[in-house]
Amino acid sequence: MNSSTDHRLREAMAELTPDKWRESSGFAAELQTVQTIAHHPFATDTQRREAVLAWLQNARPGYQPCLFGRIAAATDRLHICILTEADLYGADDSVRRKIQTERLAWKRRSVAPPETFSSPAHGFLLWVVSPRVAYAASDSNLKRLVSLIRDLWGCPVQADREGNDVSKESLYLRRPSDGSFWRFTINIDYFGAQGDRTWWHDHRFPGGFAFTANSAGHMARYREWYEGKKDQRQWLLETAMRTIDEAAETPFGRATRLLPLGATSFLGQECPFPIIREKERLRDKDWTRYGGYFHTDHSIRQEFFQPGPTKPDAVKEAEWLQDFTYLYDEAEGDHASLVGGEPVSSSEIESALGPRSEWRRIPRSTRSASGLLIRAAGVIRENLGLDKDLAASLEECGKWRLGPEERAELLGD
Numbered sequence: 001m002n003s004s005t006d007h008r009l010r011e012a013m014a015e016l017t018p019d020k021w022r023e024s025s026g027f028a029a030e031l032q033t034v035q036t037i038a039h040h041p042f043a044t045d046t047q048r049r050e051a052v053l054a055w056l057q058n059a060r061p062g063y064q065p066c067l068f069g070r071i072a073a074a075t076d077r078l079h080i081c082i083l084t085e086a087d088l089y090g091a092d093d094s095v096r097r098k099i100q101t102e103r104l105a106w107k108r109r110s111v112a113p114p115e116t117f118s119s120p121a122h123g124f125l126l127w128v129v130s131p132r133v134a135y136a137a138s139d140s141n142l143k144r145l146v147s148l149i150r151d152l153w154g155c156p157v158q159a160d161r162e163g164n165d166v167s168k169e170s171l172y173l174r175r176p177s178d179g180s181f182w183r184f185t186i187n188i189d190y191f192g193a194q195g196d197r198t199w200w201h202d203h204r205f206p207g208g209f210a211f212t213a214n215s216a217g218h219m220a221r222y223r224e225w226y227e228g229k230k231d232q233r234q235w236l237l238e239t240a241m242r243t244i245d246e247a248a249e250t251p252f253g254r255a256t257r258l259l260p261l262g263a264t265s266f267l268g269q270e271c272p273f274p275i276i277r278e279k280e281r282l283r284d285k286d287w288t289r290y291g292g293y294f295h296t297d298h299s300i301r302q303e304f305f306q307p308g309p310t311k312p313d314a315v316k317e318a319e320w321l322q323d324f325t326y327l328y329d330e331a332e333g334d335h336a337s338l339v340g341g342e343p344v345s346s347s348e349i350e351s352a353l354g355p356r357s358e359w360r361r362i363p364r365s366t367r368s369a370s371g372l373l374i375r376a377a378g379v380i381r382e383n384l385g386l387d388k389d390l391a392a393s394l395e396e397c398g399k400w401r402l403g404p405e406e407r408a409e410l411l412g413d
Contacts, residue, residue, distance in 0.1 A: 006092040012145040016136040036393040038207035054397040065246035079106035079121035085130035112174040123214035133208035138194035167299035169213040182341035184217040198309035199252035217339040233328035234273040256292035258285040291319040
């Protein structure tokens with residue numbers, strides 16, 4: 001079938017089945033607040049972005065533990081592509097073009113970001129917003145739709161040693177001191193509304209489902225090269241350990257956890273950053289490995305597409321033993337590609353981003369306007385007649401944004 005008339009997404013939407021457990025249990029209040037905005041028939045994409053950026057910043061226990069995502073959201077360093085239900089019922093090729101347009105804008109925005117041109121986006125968020133998807137059962141039918149969206153993204157997919165699904169993306173950054181270009185590889189992650197109040201609560205997402213590509217390496221190098229900060233490896237390790245430590249306590253246990261430190265670390269290494277062991281919550285925790293019932297490198301995880309909120313029996317059998325050392329150990333195999341960066345030629349940059357003479361969009365920073373709509377929701381409601389539920393939800397989201405002191409603490413400033 002010709003891709004321009006292909007409607008595999010529409011067919012997959014028709015095959016979704018309702019989640020009977022979700023129909024009876026509903027969603028957590030804070031997730032539903034965002035969904036009131038995301039699913040509203042007259043909400044704009046700007047309002048949807050404001051809401052989800054605020055939700056990502058929420059530091060309350062049990063919301064979103066990923067501190068790298070919280071930082072990106074709080075500093076306008078997240079590029080968002082929104083697919084609505086109307087998009088999903090259109091031609092697949094239209095969805096592909098929309099994703100590719102925003103994907104290219106993200107990479108162009110981030111490759112050489114002087115403040116006079118744009119702010120960088122260390123992460124890309126592909127957000128599928130649909131009431132039908134949000135209330136769908138997390139089964140093979142939903143997995144098919146999720147896989148089709150990732151296929152339209154076009155990111156490389158490969159299997160790891162155990163045959164699990166790993167998807168990758170690349171982001172580039174110019175080093176201002178010598179003009180060289182560096183490539184950072186990113187593992188793509190999946191989140192869904194179906195995770196809310198289940199064993200994989202940490203990977204819930206309002207509105208439908210989302211893929212994220214968040215580069216800790218790009219973030220760290222930007223901080224060093226453009227903001228004059230010192231070596232960021234200690235900051236990366238501490239932030240990653242705190243992320244795992246903030247995993248939600250659910251009735252089914254924690255999905256990921258820091259490992260207790262015995263007489264030595266799991267790998268028998270000394271801590272390269274002794275100051276981390278002075279942190280109260282990290283003092284007795286291993287800095288080389290952590291445990292989890294899902295693997296953070298995997299993309300579309302089969303264990304997420306199972307009925308009910310509890311851990312499947314196969315998941316309970318063993319935890320994944322996962323790595324911290326790539327964040328700071330330059331001899332570790334993945335450090336260069338994921339964190340340190342790999343030098344690339346200007347011809348690769350042009351091949352990936354196109355000649356600068358052909359760029360037609362200027363990806364401006366929106367930081368100065370960030371949060372404006374949700375802060376002004378009451379005024380908008382009074383003056384423009386904004387729907388009461390929409391305005392109230394926007395105002396509630398405004399309470400979640402990080403204040404200056406919270407941002408400074410996360411950034412290590």
